[in-house]
Amino acid sequence: MEETGQYSVLICDDSPMVRKHLRETVTLIGAGSVYEAKNGCEAVEVCRQHRPQIVIMDIIMPVKDGIQALKEIVRMAPETKVIMVSSAGTDIHLKKTILLGAFDTIQKPISEIIIRDIVTRAMLETAGSTTS
Template identity: 50%
Template sequence: MKNLSVLVCDDSELVRKQMIEVLTLIGVENILEAYDGEQAVIICKKQKPDLVFMDIIMPKKDGIAALKQITQSNSTIKVVMASSSSSHSHLKKSLQLGAYTFIQKPISEKVILNIIQNLIEKRTIFSKD
C-alpha cells in the first residue's frame, strides 16, 4: 500500500480529512487532496494517482463530469464514486462512464480497505501477464 497513490476529492474539508486519516491508518502514504471536480481533473493529469475517491455533488464541476474527463484522459486511474444519496441515476451514469465502483457515504474504514485490497490484488494479477 505504500506505493499506492490515492486522491481524495470532496468539497467537504471534514470528509477529506476523515478519508485521509483512514487511508493513513491503513498504510497509504501517497495521498493527494482536491476540493472539487475541476481540481481533481488537474491533479489526475499531473500526478496520475492509482485511485480516486470522488464525491458526486460538488460546486464548479461535479463528480460525474470530473469522472468523464479523468477516464477519457487516463483509463488506468480507478475512480470510486461516493455519495450520501443513493440515486440510481448517479450510480448508473458513474458506471457507464467507467467508475471502478460506487459507495455510499459515510464511508467506513472497512469499505476503503476492501476497495484498496481488491485493487492491489487485480494489479498483481495483471502484472503477472
C-alpha cells in the same frame, strides 16, 4: 498492514472533514502519496499532474461535479481506479458512474470497512495489471 506496496490516492470531496477522514483511512491501509481536491476541476488537474492510481471522488460538488470529472479522468488515465461516493438518494447517479467507467461506488455515510475493502481491491487489481 498487508504487503501490497505503496500506492497513490486522490481524495476529492468538497467537505474538509470527509477528506480528512478518508486520508486517515487510506494512509492506514498503505497509501504512499495522498492528494486532495475540493471539486472536479481540481481533481482533473491533480490527476493530470500526479497520475494517482486510485481516486475517491464525491459526485455532488461545486465548480465541476464528480460525473464530469470522472469522464475526463477515464479519458485521460483509463488505468486509474475511480471510486465514486454519493449521498443517500442518488442511486441513479451511482449506477451512471459505473457505466461511465468508475471502478466502484460507495454511498454516504462512508463506512471505514467498506473503504478499506474497496481500496484494497482496487490496489490489488492495479498491482496485478502492472506486473513488471
